[in-house]
Amino acid sequence: MTTPDLDVLGALTRDYAAFQSRKSGLATALGGLMAILLALAALSPDLMGARVTGRLLVEYLVWMPFLWLALKWGVGRVLYRGLGPVKPSPDAAYERRRWFWIQGLALFLLAFLLAGLYAFASGLMQVNPSRAALCPPPLWMLLMPFLYLLPAPWVLRGIEEARAYVVLVGQCMLWLVPFFLLSFWPPRSASLPADWGRFGDLSGIGMVGLILLILVWGALAMIRGWREHHQYLAILRALPRES
Amino acid sequence: MKEGETTPKAILDLDRMVHEPARLAILTVLASAEEVAFLFLQRVTGLSKGNLSSHTQKLEAVGYLATLKAFQRRIPVTSFRITDDGRAALRLYHQQLRALLPKEGTP
Numbered sequence: 001m002t003t004p005d006l007d008v009l010g011a012l013t014r015d016y017a018a019f020q021s022r023k024s025g026l027a028t029a030l031g032g033l034m035a036i037l038l039a040l041a042a043l044s045p046d047l048m049g050a051r052v053t054g055r056l057l058v059e060y061l062v063w064m065p066f067l068w069l070a071l072k073w074g075v076g077r078v079l080y081r082g083l084g085p086v087k088p089s090p091d092a093a094y095e096r097r098r099w100f101w102i103q104g105l106a107l108f109l110l111a112f113l114l115a116g117l118y119a120f121a122s123g124l125m126q127v128n129p130s131r132a133a134l135c136p137p138p139l140w141m142l143l144m145p146f147l148y149l150l151p152a153p154w155v156l157r158g159i160e161e162a163r164a165y166v167v168l169v170g171q172c173m174l175w176l177v178p179f180f181l182l183s184f185w186p187p188r189s190a191s192l193p194a195d196w197g198r199f200g201d202l203s204g205i206g207m208v209g210l211i212l213l214i215l216v217w218g219a220l221a222m223i224r225g226w227r228e229h230h231q232y233l234a235i236l237r238a239l240p241r242e243s
Numbered sequence: 244m245k246e247g248e249t250t251p252k253a254i255l256d257l258d259r260m261v262h263e264p265a266r267l268a269i270l271t272v273l274a275s276a277e278e279v280a281f282l283f284l285q286r287v288t289g290l291s292k293g294n295l296s297s298h299t300q301k302l303e304a305v306g307y308l309a310t311l312k313a314f315q316r317r318i319p320v321t322s323f324r325i326t327d328d329g330r331a332a333l334r335l336y337h338q339q340l341r342a343l344l345p346k347e348g349t350p
Binding site: 006009010011016017082084086087088089090239240 | 267268271272274275276277278279280281282283286287288289315320322
């Protein structure tokens with residue numbers, strides 16, 4: 001056995017261990033795709049204005065991140081069962097970055113929750129009495145951001161996954177925040193009612209920013225997930241054939 | 244004796260427990276991760292089950308690796324971890340071998 005062979009063995013083991021610790025790959029790509037499709041649906045006037053105003057559909061949509069977590073688990077079991085667990089050597093720099101992302105996710109969600117509660121408590125819903133039937137949202141919806149946070153430390157093992165989860169949760173916030181703040185503005189209305197004033201402008205800009213962020217991050221998650229999946233296949237191909 | 248010239252003693256000083264190719268491969272893999280499952284170790288080294296078991300037992304006997312047994316969904320999973328002694332032995336072996344090998348360009 002020559003030195004390059006030993007180098008290859010070491011590199012293969014490190015790459016396989018890194019992937020095994022996350023088992024994301026296609027799941028990350030799927031998260032990005034789901035987020036993009038839903039964001040595009042939200043941008044469609046027909047969907048946003050006419051059809052997706054029903055409370056039931058919104059309630060289904062907010063479960064999307066959990067659906068992704070379930071799919072991720074399934075993809076890991078079916079596609080990435082591999083050759084048994086291989087724990088990577090501790091990498092302090094990666095751990096720091098990982099916790100930055102997971103804590104970032106927590107702060108991001110809490111910021112939205114506080115904004116929603118603030119607006120809700122300020123009685124902004126009353127500005128739009130024609131939509132009063134949709135208000136107030138049930139308590140479990142107010143608690144939804146906390147529910148999104150709960151699985152994060154246990155389920156999100158890699159930075160890529162944390163990013164995909166942030167994108168997906170951000171996407172659901174697109175539906176939750178209007179539900180909290182505006183109780184959905186009138187169908188096919190291009191702008192917010194004048195009564196919302198500066199708050200309406202700011203929340204509108206915030207929504208556009210969030211949609212752009214979701215589209216960019218979703219695309220990146222798809223590319224990275226797909227690339228990671230191919231890297232995993234390359235690792236398996238590089239392993240010696242079974243004797 | 245000139246610098247770089249090998250002595251029979253230097254060659255004989257090599258740790259034979261590490262020098263054997265299969266065991267060298269096992270230790271190299273284990274040194275690249277914290278814990279490695281039997282199945283992966285078997286596949287990556289290309290050894291048969293019996294051969295791998297025999298070599299890991301020898302390495303465990305000299306304290307170069309530790310065997311970990313656990314259950315995952317009621318299925319027994321055997322994993323290995325390199326010990327500090329094993330890591331030190333592998334590092335020393337690399338140093339010794341590097342000193343023994345001829346320099347680049349030397350026939």
